[in-house]
Amino acid sequence: MRHPLVLAFATAACIQLSLAAAADPPDYKALQSAIYDHQIGPGYALFADKAHILDYETIRHCKNTGDAPDMLAVRSKFHEALDAWQAVQHIRHGAVAENDRHARLQFWPDKRGITERHMRKILAEPASDTLKDDIAASSVATQGFPALERLLFSDIALSRRAAPGEKAVRCRIAEAITHNIAAIAHELKASGQPTNVDPKAGVADILSDLVTGLEFIQSLKLKLPADKEHPRAHLFENWRSGRSLRNVEINIRALRELYKRLAIDAGDDDPRHQLILDQFQQAEDNVRAMGENGKSLLSEDKGPVRIRALAGTLESLRDQIAGTMPDRLKVNLGFNSLDGD
Amino acid sequence: MAVRIDRRAFNASLLALGLGAMLPGNTRAESTAGFLSTGYDKIRARHLISRLGADLDIRWDLALPARGHDVAVRPAHDEGIVVARRPGRFAIVFDLERGEERRRLTPATGRHFYGHAVYSPDGKTMWMTENDFDAGRGVIGVYDVTAGYKRIGEFSSGGTGPHELLMKDDGRTLTVANGGIRTHPDSGREKLNIGSMRPSLAYIDSTDGTLTGEVFFDTPRMQKLSIRHMALLPGGRIAVGCQDQISDGAILPLVHVHDGVDGTSFKALPVPGIMLDRFSGYCGSVVSAPESNVLAVSSPRGGLVGFWSLSDQAWRGHVDFADGCGLALSRDGIMASSGSGRLEDLTPMKTGAAMLEAHARRHTFRQWDNHMLALGA
Numbered sequence: 001m002r003h004p005l006v007l008a009f010a011t012a013a014c015i016q017l018s019l020a021a022a023a024d025p026p027d028y029k030a031l032q033s034a035i036y037d038h039q040i041g042p043g044y045a046l047f048a049d050k051a052h053i054l055d056y057e058t059i060r061h062c063k064n065t066g067d068a069p070d071m072l073a074v075r076s077k078f079h080e081a082l083d084a085w086q087a088v089q090h091i092r093h094g095a096v097a098e099n100d101r102h103a104r105l106q107f108w109p110d111k112r113g114i115t116e117r118h119m120r121k122i123l124a125e126p127a128s129d130t131l132k133d134d135i136a137a138s139s140v141a142t143q144g145f146p147a148l149e150r151l152l153f154s155d156i157a158l159s160r161r162a163a164p165g166e167k168a169v170r171c172r173i174a175e176a177i178t179h180n181i182a183a184i185a186h187e188l189k190a191s192g193q194p195t196n197v198d199p200k201a202g203v204a205d206i207l208s209d210l211v212t213g214l215e216f217i218q219s220l221k222l223k224l225p226a227d228k229e230h231p232r233a234h235l236f237e238n239w240r241s242g243r244s245l246r247n248v249e250i251n252i253r254a255l256r257e258l259y260k261r262l263a264i265d266a267g268d269d270d271p272r273h274q275l276i277l278d279q280f281q282q283a284e285d286n287v288r289a290m291g292e293n294g295k296s297l298l299s300e301d302k303g304p305v306r307i308r309a310l311a312g313t314l315e316s317l318r319d320q321i322a323g324t325m326p327d328r329l330k331v332n333l334g335f336n337s338l339d340g341d
Numbered sequence: 342m343a344v345r346i347d348r349r350a351f352n353a354s355l356l357a358l359g360l361g362a363m364l365p366g367n368t369r370a371e372s373t374a375g376f377l378s379t380g381y382d383k384i385r386a387r388h389l390i391s392r393l394g395a396d397l398d399i400r401w402d403l404a405l406p407a408r409g410h411d412v413a414v415r416p417a418h419d420e421g422i423v424v425a426r427r428p429g430r431f432a433i434v435f436d437l438e439r440g441e442e443r444r445r446l447t448p449a450t451g452r453h454f455y456g457h458a459v460y461s462p463d464g465k466t467m468w469m470t471e472n473d474f475d476a477g478r479g480v481i482g483v484y485d486v487t488a489g490y491k492r493i494g495e496f497s498s499g500g501t502g503p504h505e506l507l508m509k510d511d512g513r514t515l516t517v518a519n520g521g522i523r524t525h526p527d528s529g530r531e532k533l534n535i536g537s538m539r540p541s542l543a544y545i546d547s548t549d550g551t552l553t554g555e556v557f558f559d560t561p562r563m564q565k566l567s568i569r570h571m572a573l574l575p576g577g578r579i580a581v582g583c584q585d586q587i588s589d590g591a592i593l594p595l596v597h598v599h600d601g602v603d604g605t606s607f608k609a610l611p612v613p614g615i616m617l618d619r620f621s622g623y624c625g626s627v628v629s630a631p632e633s634n635v636l637a638v639s640s641p642r643g644g645l646v647g648f649w650s651l652s653d654q655a656w657r658g659h660v661d662f663a664d665g666c667g668l669a670l671s672r673d674g675i676m677a678s679s680g681s682g683r684l685e686d687l688t689p690m691k692t693g694a695a696m697l698e699a700h701a702r703r704h705t706f707r708q709w710d711n712h713m714l715a716l717g718a
Contacts, residue, residue, distance in 0.1 A: 092386035098407045102386035109384070140404075195529055212383050216706075220384070335381065335680025335708040336625060336641035336666035340584070341410060341426055341456060341504075341569070 025330040026266040028199035035206055035261050036193040040091055043254070044188040047084035051185035054081040055178040062160055062171035074174075075152050079243065081181065082145055086250040088188075090213030090258070093205035095191030101184050104136070105144040108237050109220050115141040119150050127168040131176040136183065144184075145238070148177045153240040204331035204338050207262060207321075211333065213255050214318035218311040221248055226298060226307035233295040244294030249287045252314070256280035259321065268328060276320060283313045375400065376669050377421060378678055378713035379409035383706040390423040390433070392440055392716075395672065397684050397702035401440030406431055410456030411505070411712040415464040415486065422446075422458050424469060426711075427504075428526045429454030432469065434490060437716070446490055451475055452482065453526055457505045460486070461547070462512045468547065470503035470517065471495065477523045477534075479503035481515065481545065496550025499543030501534070504569045509544075509577065509601075514553065516579055517543040520567040522586070535586050540568040542581060542599055542607075554603040566593060572629035572636065574651060577601035580610070582624030582638045592617050595624050596638050596647070598654060610636075610649050611656050619643040619659075625666035626712055630675055637675045637687070641666040646677055646687055660687050667713035671700070678709035 057077040085105060088096075096102045107115060118141045128134065135143055151174045156163045160171045194202060221244070225235040236244035256277060263273040287310055290297050297303040326333050375394040382389055388408045392400040403423075410426040420443060424432045432454055434444040448454055448471060455470035467484040479498030485491045498506075500519025507516050521540030523533045544554035558564045566583035574580055583595045594609035594617065612620070621642035628637050629651065636649045641664050648657040660677075662685065667678035671686045678684050686700035 092383060097381075097386045097388065100385075100387050100404045100406075103404070107385070197529070198531070212706075216384065219705075332642075334641060334664035336664050336711055337623075337644070337680070340623060340625060340641060340666070341711055 025200075026203070026268075028203045031262070031266050032199045032202040032206070033193065034265060035258070039254075039257060039261060040088065040094075041193070043084070043088040043091075044185070044191075047081070047088055048182070048185040048189035050077070050081040050084040051178070051182040053077050055175075055182040058158075058171075058174050058178040061158060062175060071152055071158050074158065075241075078145075078148065078152050078241070081185075082238065082241075082243070082247075083250055085145065085185075086247045087254045090209050090216070090251060090255055092209050092212060093202075094194040095188050100140055101188065103140045103144075105181060105184055106237075107141045107144055107146055109224070109235065110141065110146065111235065114139070115146045115150065118142045119147055122173060123166045123168045123170070125167055126162075127172045127176075131172060132179050135176045135180045143177065143180050145181070148174060148181070149238060149240050151177075153242075200331060201338055203262075203329060204326075204333065206258070207325055207329060207331060208333055210255055210258050210262065210325075211318055211322045213251065213258075214314050214321070217248055217251050218314035218318065221251075222307050222311035222314070225294065226304045226311070228304070228308070231298055231304055233298050236294040236298075239293075239295045242293040242295070244292075245287055245290050245297065246292035248294075248310075249284060249292075252280060252284045252287060256284065262325065262329065266329070270328075276317065279313065279317055283310060283317070286310055286313070374716040376676060376684075376713050376715055377412045377414070377423075378667055378669075379405075379412060379423060379710035381408070381708040381710060383708065388710075390435065390440075392437070393684070397700070399704065403433070403435055403440045403442060405433065409710065411458070412714050413458045413460055413467075414714065414716065415460050415467075416462055418464050422460075422467065424454050424456050424458050427453065427455045427530070428472065428474075428524065429456055432458065444490055446484075446492075449482065449492055449495075452480065452495075454482075455479075455502070455504055459506050459508050459515070461508065466547070468506060468515060470498060470506050472502070472524065474525045477501060477525075479517075479519055481506065481517065481550070496545070497552070499545060499552045499555055500541045501538070502540075502567070503543075505571050507571055507573055507579075508547070509573065513547055515545045515547045516571060516573075517545060518568045518571050518581060519543055520569050520584075521564070522567055532586065535565070538567070538586065539564050540566065540583075542568055542571075542579065544601075544603075556599050556605075556607060558607065562591065563593065566595065570624065570627045572627040574598065574629050574636065575631050580627055580629060580636055580638075581607070582627040584624060585622030588622070593622075595620050595622065595640075596627070596636075596649070608654075610654055612647065613656060616645075616647065616656075616659060619645055620647070626668040628668040628670065628675060630670050633674045635674060637668050637677075639666050639668050639677060641680065646675070648675075662687070666711045667709050669713045669715040671715065676700075676713065676715065678713050680708045680710075682707035682709060684709065 054077040057074050061074045118139050158170050162169050221237050332338050380389050380391055388405040389402045391402045394400050408426040409423045412423045414421040419437045422434050432446040433442055452471045458469040460467050465487050467486050469482045471480045471482045473480050479500050480495045481498050483494045485493045498517050502520035502522040503517050504520045505518045519541045521538035542556040546553050565586045568581050568583050570582045572580045578601055579599045581597050596610045597607035599607050620640045623642040625639040625641050634651050639646045644663045645659045646662050647659045650657050662677055664680035665677045669676045675687045677687050682704040684702045
């Protein structure tokens, strides 16, 4: 038999839950605005700044040290810009869902190697003079971070001269990509809070992003490369730059912050929210302890198990949140039932 | 599992009525070329128009600038058009085989698209529901397809907030669902006239825009039912699916049939009381499958698809289908799609072993949007 205290606690928790569930819905407009003002807006603004710095650094590198093999400075700015993107990557509604901006920034996963194929093709031909203007209309696989990563984390220098066996000038392609990333980042920053959905649907979009974000990380960023039967390190996100798990750490921190705002900052003081936040924190601590490089970890004895365990924690968080938050926020996670036509 | 239990009961009711035996032999063998559906790719955060094979595999995806709504196929040609969700700012003509964009249409000044389009039977003309938003007047944009989809004029939709439009079997009369709701792009999707809305089903001569007939609901309360989607039924009848715009506890019939004759009223289709409540005041898609003797209406908010028999318009049952909205003719009946990426042949006449081999698929990280369309072979 269970301890009476446990039962008493469970009963109290149930009462609290039913009270919370019966409470008035949150002020959707205030909640949507608070999340935009404190997380999404600043996140996009930081990303725009970092993307601009990356673009500037790439131009500077190509102008001053273009023939030198040292790409440390531009790689550093790549990491900073990608850090900023990873902190907002979970946002999948609003301006980022228009004009293919999300995929143009980070075309991933790419199981069929489309980026590789396109980049080889681009490098085999002389780059056009109008590449900087044309790139936004080219294949999404050539426009964002994964394409740039192939140029910056390669044995071939980012140079103003075509490398042996190539006809394109790598610097020109890199400058076009960083220009494009900066332009998209600026569009996101300038887009402001979405106004074409009612606030309740806007909050549902945010909750949906939280749930999808957890699913995306556990399923594609972790479980897929660390598959029990067929582990495949090249299926990690950004494995070339050795930062697959650094991405995940940033993602978890951003999703924890989003959860906190949707739950506690919405005025719901249920103590179980803290338990979920603690699980987020534990997941973040775990991934930090694993290091940044998923590919390296995968080759270690306990590496695959640790990665799959982290995926399990995130899957559990997704289930808990998807199972409780729609009722608590009184929104529907359905796509068609949410805001029909 | 709820779906199976419901389907068994549904099948049993069909068999009891003697309908089961007539159906398997009359399947739509020609509808085997797959489907077109609008959707959303959660991985890449992109809205899409997708072509699915008859096996429900995705053949191609075409990324859209923003959320799409409905799709139409140009008769006897290898192209279709997908229209943006209201207030729509684009419509994209695409190649059916490869999914490549051929042409992008933008609304005329002072207009936006409402999400639906229809072609003439010869594929030379196309009409779209549009909003003259400053005047709050529904219009039908007329496009000369043979002249590169040039907009050659417009006429009144006969009401406010036109949504779906269909071409009647005479190849000349357009039927338009005027939802009755006024919106303005300055205020997004906010409904501006719920107090005074008056939806209608309009019949319009497509050759000159003459309003040849219109049908309204009789009472002020019924006029809060926005008429949004339709299906053509045998004998020139039209079935409409509505969306209730107020929540006052009233549970109203949402699916109605008009016999197509001027001067007659809507006839509400019967729904058992408890099921009526489950429709949650909201119908999504309406599809008629004459060869299966079935009319199907989805309710994503209720998480179900309801069925009526076309021959006697009686309620035939429902299938639970969470967040389901898109409906299309399938090989044997009705294909339904959902916001969780699920596609399922809700074929009502299948029994026994055939039913256990249900034609179904779930595409992960994919959300199928409001509407889908079957492609003929």
